[in-house]
Amino acid sequence: MSSVKQIGSSDVLIDTHQLEVLCERLLHQQPQSQPLLKRLLAGSHRAFAPVHDGRCSACNVTIATARIQQAKAGEFINCANCIVFLYYDPL
Numbered sequence: 001m002s003s004v005k006q007i008g009s010s011d012v013l014i015d016t017h018q019l020e021v022l023c024e025r026l027l028h029q030q031p032q033s034q035p036l037l038k039r040l041l042a043g044s045h046r047a048f049a050p051v052h053d054g055r056c057s058a059c060n061v062t063i064a065t066a067r068i069q070q071a072k073a074g075e076f077i078n079c080a081n082c083i084v085f086l087y088y089d090p091l
């Protein structure tokens with residue numbers, strides 16, 4: 001009953017299902033990003049982070065407005081500082 005393991009219980013981890021959905025969306029949109037995605041997923045680094053308040057929610061660096069517009073249009077962009085795939089989360 002109580003054998004459910006908590007995998008990486010740090011605060012803002014994306015759950016597995018959401019991660020799958022994001023990977024699928026990314027590879028559908030940017031198949032050329034697969035090697036980078038694999039690298040990020042293989043490392044301890046997180047692969048995806050939502051844009052939060054105009055900043056990368058992984059490293060808190062401000063994102064250029066033009067790139068935020070791209071993200072708002074539904075595109076994945078890479079953080080210039082920590083290279084995570086950023087997406088705009090309307091929530």
Ligand SMILES: [Zn+2]
Pocket residue numbers: 056057058059060061079080081082083084
């Ligand atoms: Zn970042």
